[in-house]
Amino acid sequence: MANRRPITDRYPVTQKYLMTRGQAINFPSDFFKIKLKRDDVYGMVIDIPMAGQILTTMVCFINGAANLYFNNGGEYTGAAQKYKNLVQASHALVANARMILPKCEKVKAYDLPKGQTHNIFLLTKGGVYKTQLHAGLIPETEPEMRTIYVLYQKVLNELRNCQLKDEAERQKNKA
Numbered sequence: 011m012a013n014r015r016p017i018t019d020r021y022p023v024t025q026k027y028l029m030t031r032g033q034a035i036n037f038p039s040d041f042f043k044i045k046l047k048r049d050d051v052y053g054m055v056i057d058i059p060m061a062g063q064i065l066t067t068m069v070c071f072i073n074g075a076a077n078l079y080f081n082n083g084g085e086y087t088g089a090a091q092k093y094k095n096l097v098q099a100s101h102a103l104v105a106n107a108r109m110i111l112p113k114c115e116k117v118k119a120y121d122l123p124k125g126q127t128h129n130i131f132l133l134t135k136g137g138v139y140k141t142q143l144h145a146g147l148i149p150e151t152e153p154e155m156r157t158i159y160v161l162y163q164k165v166l167n168e169l170r171n172c173q174l175k176d177e178a179e180r181q182k183n184k185a
Contacts, residue, residue, distance in 0.1 A: 021064075021065040021123075023065070027082070031079060036138075039052050039133070042073060046135050048136040049134050050134060051132045052072045052104065053072065054069070054131065057122060057123045058166070059126050064080065066078055066080055070100040070103050070165060071100070072105065073101070074096070075097075076097075076100035076168075086172075086173060092172070093168070093171075096171075099165045103158070103164070106161060109154045109157065110155060111132060111134075111139060113141050117139065117140045126144065128143040129142055130142065143159060
């Protein structure tokens with residue numbers, strides 16, 4: 011238990027990470043060639059604490075784009091251009107995000123999570139909305155939050171599959 015982080019700990023971050031995360035949260039809705047209502051969700055930014063000092067931010071958009079950014083400045087981007095399963099999972103997540111909008115509050119500050127809390131930001135034409143999730147502690151009385159959690163775990167899984175395929179392709183090309 012000596013490796014557990016106190017809940018008040020902050021994650022160490024690079025300037026690149028903060029800038030990229032900020033750009034994602036402030037991504038303009040008019041980029042998408044679809045008619046959006048004020049409270050339609052067109053993107054999600056989800057901060058996901060991992061083991062140790064690792065903080066991952068997953069960014070998904072209604073067009074199926076999905077990227078990962080890491081607090082150490084690393085990133086995994088562009089996979090949606092090659093992998094249809096990722097596009098489908100990312101689109102499904104964002105298309106269903108509106109169900110948790112009533113559980114969110116409109117925000118203008120985008121704090122990093124503390125401890126193992128996941129921050130979920132919903133991007134709409136009407137502004138950015140935030141809620142938090144404590145993985146593993148989602149009550150049965152919150153089926154919408156459970157659904158969104160399952161959907162973003164699917165996106166994470168697809169991103170991991172894409173990374174493995176990319177690595178296998180790199181290894182094959184080296185041989």
